[in-house]
Amino acid sequence: MSTLILIVEDEEDILELMEFNLGREGFETMGFLNTKRVIEVLEEEKVDLILMDRNLPGTEGSEFVASLRRSGINTPVIFISAKDKDEHIEEGFERGGDDYLTKPFSMKELVLRVKAILRRTQKTSVEGNVTYRDITLNLASRTVIIENSPVELTKLEFDLLYALMGNQNVVLDREYLLEHVWGGDEMYQDRTVNVAINRLKEKIDPDKSKEYIKTVRGVGYTLC
Amino acid sequence: MSTLILIVEDEEDILELMEFNLGREGFETMGFLNTKRVIEVLEEEKVDLILMDRNLPGTEGSEFVASLRRSGINTPVIFISAKDKDEHIEEGFERGGDDYLTKPFSMKELVLRVKAILRRTQKTSVEGNVTYRDITLNLASRTVIIENSPVELTKLEFDLLYALMGNQNVVLDREYLLEHVWGGDEMYQDRTVNVAINRLKEKIDPDKSKEYIKTVRGVGYTLC
DNA sequence: TATTACTGTCACGGTTTGATTACAATAGTT
DNA sequence: AACTATTGTAATCAAACCGTGACAGTAATA
Missing domain, CATH: 1.10.10.10 (Winged helix-like DNA-binding domain superfamily/Winged helix DNA-binding domain)
Known part of the structure; x- marks a missing residue:
């Protein structure tokens, strides 16, 4: 019963770096370079957390999350973005994001924020x-x-x-x-x-x- | 039946600014300049969220939260701090913080992070x-x-x-x-x-x- | 204003609902 | 196997709830 984190990030090296660091902490990860197959996966697997780049080529990451929410999928989301202007942060939160990280960020902070969200969302089953x-x-x-x-x-x-x-x-x-x-x-x-x-x-x-x-x-x- | 946010912050002007901005969003707030009476209040009132300065004179804010957790109080906490070094962030999260803001931060971001936490923790009472x-x-x-x-x-x-x-x-x-x-x-x-x-x-x-x-x-x- | 139709108010009693107790059936333990 | 703890069901009682009828009040219309 390990924890599965789904990552959507179009920069391949950053994606690898994230998977490596989260894997080292004992998380299972699934990386994607775009949102194409993500919905299927969410329907099949029990995903605990989504890390979503907002600056994807084509679809906006936040628009994608908004559509997930509309179809009743409430998996927690951390947005990742190079933008750090208030308006964008606001948009991310309003569309159902649980946290927001701006590039560049340290892997340590990523891991910490991931843990904090998971602590909050799986509180009952894990902490008890x-x-x-x-x-x-x-x-x-x-x-x-x-x-x-x-x-x-x-x-x-x-x-x-x-x-x-x-x-x-x-x-x-x-x-x-x-x-x-x-x-x-x-x-x-x-x-x-x-x-x-x-x-x-x-x-x-x-x-x-x-x-x-x-x-x-x-x-x-x-x-x- | 509104949402009550408890704030501990020793800089009086910042405390006021936070109370003003959160109040404008419809939250009830209780401000404190130190942790002295906080435990009593937590036992008496139904507090939905705590904003805790980590750099208090005397007690460390994070030590205080750790002791809350040990006595079974699981109210969500957002830490606020001037320190932005990884080690301190880490300490805050490990001791049961749900989010972390470093000064200087915008009031807009404060409000957004507060709402994101509340969305997760009190989903039932906000919806419907x-x-x-x-x-x-x-x-x-x-x-x-x-x-x-x-x-x-x-x-x-x-x-x-x-x-x-x-x-x-x-x-x-x-x-x-x-x-x-x-x-x-x-x-x-x-x-x-x-x-x-x-x-x-x-x-x-x-x-x-x-x-x-x-x-x-x-x-x-x-x-x- | 007088007439009429509609609505508010009240009291009564039946019906529904929940608390409580007792008992039987089942599962777990020694 | 005997015993005990657990839990589903039935029976009984009390109380809340609410549908109904009677009548008073009120608004609309001429």
Whole structure:
């Protein structure tokens, strides 16, 4: 489960240099000199990050990214450009870029910015510490700390709480929860969720004084 | 429910300039000249992003952030520094920074980088907002803010208001509303809509001073 | 102003929805 | 295999929600 970085850069020597340095840090890379085959690759492979030159012959890199965004592809992007005027930086960000590097840049900085973006975007799966108020989930050890004390949860309860904590301020309906927490193709009834939620509430807030989980009548449940 | 940015910067004029520019973009800011009271604030308020000067007298900003991370606080951080040597940038990133700005930087770039970080970290709450005058609906959390205060609506009321807000300046007749808000194939009477509209009016404008919803006699209702 | 049609308001009660408990079935452990 | 923990389902209860009908209020028209 390594990290795959896709690079589009028309200057071949720079492309090689980038691939070499990122490879040395343990990243897998795929280099392209233009955007021709990029969309296919994005559909086939799970790409974690795109490094995109903005000054490509033909297509503008930022226009390409804008079209990716329009078709629902939200892979993070770092733009690379020789231009360093504000207007261009602005355009890059507005079109869905996550960071911006201007040539010439050091390979060290490239690696650092790549790591920072990845840290932010794969936070949950890699680092694995999610917090909400005084609740902390550790995904690796599947442990739960509430008010500095450990709380024991079953697998189902943990997964359910994780789903809620990963979607703070979002109302999750029962269908969604059955799909994402229970998963599989078993058929369950909506009531099943009610009972599971109540068992979870009982464990994380026995006094019923915290009101972590709010039920939204007719819709579902939320952490807010 | 706006976005709160916490800034630590010991140069007072720069702090003011940052607060002014971010405020103009609609962000709430809290400025500090040192890290003394910051931890308390982070525990009390829901801070969305921290801007941290690394060259503070006394504590190193990056050391402070590292300690935040150790105590499980994962609020995103942008470091700000006069140093632009690689080694310092590296230290900032390694200690849990999400981005790095070196002085002097333009306010435009600051704002852009702030937005890029927020886009990644709070995708749910930024998207899917509908507004009309001083009413804001958040579809994900199904919350309603009117004049900066939350208002509680039932599922039906929320769906009804959403239908109206999604069709501003369009008169929706009762048949349309029954079809789109009530849905299903149940048969309801037109009067049902009247009562629902009035219950909604009562909740979003108890004083009857705003006149959000206009009734178009013989036709239906509209938001205009 | 008088008439009429439409809309607002209120109270009532049925229906839906969720919380809670108990029980059964299943999986995991000793 | 016996035991325990886990979890789905059924049953019961309480409460929120909302559809309906009756009537008052209001706007339109002549």
